[in-house]
Amino acid sequence: MAHSSTIHESLTAVFQVRRYPRDIAAGHAPADRAEGMLLRCPPDQRTELAVLLWERALDPQKGTWSLPGGRLGDDEDLDASARRQLAEKVDVRELSHLEQLSVFSAPDRVPSPRRIASAYLGLVPLTADPQLPPDTAWHPVSALPDMSFDHRTVVDHARTRLAAKLSYTNIAFALAPDRFTMSTLREIYCAALGYDVDTTNLQRVLSRRKVITPTGATAAPGRAGGRPAAVYRFTDSGLRVTDEFAALRPPGPS
Amino acid sequence: MAHSSTIHESLTAVFQVRRYPRDIAAGHAPADRAEGMLLRCPPDQRTELAVLLWERALDPQKGTWSLPGGRLGDDEDLDASARRQLAEKVDVRELSHLEQLSVFSAPDRVPSPRRIASAYLGLVPLTADPQLPPDTAWHPVSALPDMSFDHRTVVDHARTRLAAKLSYTNIAFALAPDRFTMSTLREIYCAALGYDVDTTNLQRVLSRRKVITPTGATAAPGRAGGRPAAVYRFTDSGLRVTDEFAALRPPGPS
DNA sequence: CCAAAAGTGTTACGATTACACCCATGG
DNA sequence: CCATGGGTGTAATCGTAACACTTTTGG
Known part of the structure; x- marks a missing residue:
């Protein structure tokens, strides 16, 4: 050959x-549906x-x-x-x-x-x-x-x-800043996944898996007020698999 | 360059x-541990x-x-x-x-x-x-x-x-015969995963996900007797993802 | 004091594991 | 009639989703 x-x-x-920036005054209506997901x-x-x-x-x-x-x-x-x-x-x-x-x-x-x-x-x-x-x-x-x-x-x-x-996995570490609040992290997940995720549950899932760690610091609220947000960081700086098995896990320690 | x-x-x-064949009479003892998993x-x-x-x-x-x-x-x-x-x-x-x-x-x-x-x-x-x-x-x-x-x-x-x-996924279709009993399928999963899986639960998981389908036929028992086993086949003949999200599923139809 | 943002608690649900128990067959 | 393999039922567990409720701040 x-x-x-x-x-x-x-x-x-x-x-x-x-x-x-949300183009409010743009030519087209505030049509921001883009597949119904906003x-x-x-x-x-x-x-x-x-x-x-x-x-x-x-x-x-x-x-x-x-x-x-x-x-x-x-x-x-x-x-x-x-x-x-x-x-x-x-x-x-x-x-x-x-x-x-x-x-x-x-x-x-x-x-x-x-x-x-x-x-x-x-x-x-x-x-x-x-x-x-x-x-x-x-x-x-x-x-x-x-x-x-x-x-x-x-x-x-x-x-x-x-x-x-x-x-x-913890791959979101590569999309997020070094330090962040849960709202910011939520924005990142929403944007990357293309659908809404709940801040509360996001926090719980990532915390239990030890993907994120609270730094102890808090972020000042915006001009609209609101409770100061806790600041987190990713625990690891490299890619790590956090939930390997969707089903058929290995047998427990019986 | x-x-x-x-x-x-x-x-x-x-x-x-x-x-x-299990080499019973082989030179070495029946040492079949191979990392403790048998x-x-x-x-x-x-x-x-x-x-x-x-x-x-x-x-x-x-x-x-x-x-x-x-x-x-x-x-x-x-x-x-x-x-x-x-x-x-x-x-x-x-x-x-x-x-x-x-x-x-x-x-x-x-x-x-x-x-x-x-x-x-x-x-x-x-x-x-x-x-x-x-x-x-x-x-x-x-x-x-x-x-x-x-x-x-x-x-x-x-x-x-x-x-x-x-x-x-349903990738096991590529390892299994056209028709098979649950025991055979279990053997295949055990061998490919490297650890034991429970026949009962394997059947349930794959059935609910509609990965396998009962053919209605039964297989004759071996010479030791025992109840005849139901014969299954894989529903699809191509690769299909059956459990996409480990976590962070999209929101339900609320 | 009210709205806004953040965090906590509670419940419900679905999927999976573990295991005890019932069924059919050959010797 | 009993050992052997096969199948069914069920309780316990775990992880997650959904959502109401409390906390803290700025105006």
Whole structure:
């Protein structure tokens, strides 16, 4: 079998939870339904999950939006390559999590020469506000632009993976600031999951699993008043599985 | 940056649950502890998860055992390639499930030229008994031989993934025969998970989730007597997620 | 003193485990 | 008629969702 030259590239869906001003006086009505799901967070802003994209200035597919990524170098592995490519778009220090998703290898996924893409999920904390190159921007996942090649599929995979891991790991540490109140954490979960979660129960679940730890400090209330909120932090700074078994647990210590 | 030639290969850990005769009269005592976990299935055989390996006849690493796999062709994607490579070892029709795990891309994972490996998990049902080439054999995961390069890591990943998916998907369909009794299914789960599961509860969990369906038929009891067992089948023949959320479920229909 | 935000307590429910008990068959 | 495997019933447990209620603050 003949083998022509093949390029290997990384392709990363970088997510951040971002607060957008609610466009009250905009042209369209306050139609904020977006699939009937609305987050009742602060009244004048909505919090949404966003992806980092750059716009192609040249053909092929000029004008469509692409995920950051690029060609694998000779003396790096894919993780390092993804980090290196990302450094051109966001400060690498801001990247709090990076994990492999899957490989896209259809021979005709892009015009030749053939490119095999390893897809990644990357996360950036709420508080980070990296400088972006002029061709690059955050796009809310609820309103994605025309995307290049199979990049839309990568984003969908990444969202699914993130939502799943929010449920059984401490992965939210990579989306949250160092210190936070439960309301902030709730906003993050709502945005990343795409549905409402109850603050009370969130606190209880994460506390019992020792995913979060109270710092003892409290945050001053906003100008509307209200009781000061307790400040928490994530117990671990690395990914940890917290609820391994959905069912069929190993037998107890009988 | 210069780019020298890089090969892309697939690498598949194919698992099958297999029954081994219990070596009573063997040289060593009936020491069947294997980490304290023993399956109390049929008294004269033990049921174990096994991987398909072939022995390298040439250097590098002559004599070590490798996972089946090989170089990606120009006009196939990785899934097709893995299937094609496997056809040399087992009949492809026997392969009931194939899924991507992750990519191994360390520049020095094998001697040059560089090879990037996409790891796969493959499954073969209990009943299949494929003809194997002379250099190829099933190895119980509890007693793996010296393995080539990073192939041991692939096997470990694959086992972990399999165990996790047994808990929240219907993936056992790929390990079980078309029709089976609950005892057989229990054997399969025990072997694949590495710990005991209760037949009663297994039946209930899988029934409520509609993973298995009773066929109405019953199986004749063995020579020791006993009540005839009901025969079941898997409801779906493709992979299906049956218990998506470990916690943080979406709000109910309130 | 009232509204707003945060935290606590309580109940209900669903899923799962563990285990005792009843059924059918071969010797 | 009894040992052996198979199936059913049930109580105890655990984790979570839902929601009402109390606490603390600013205006």
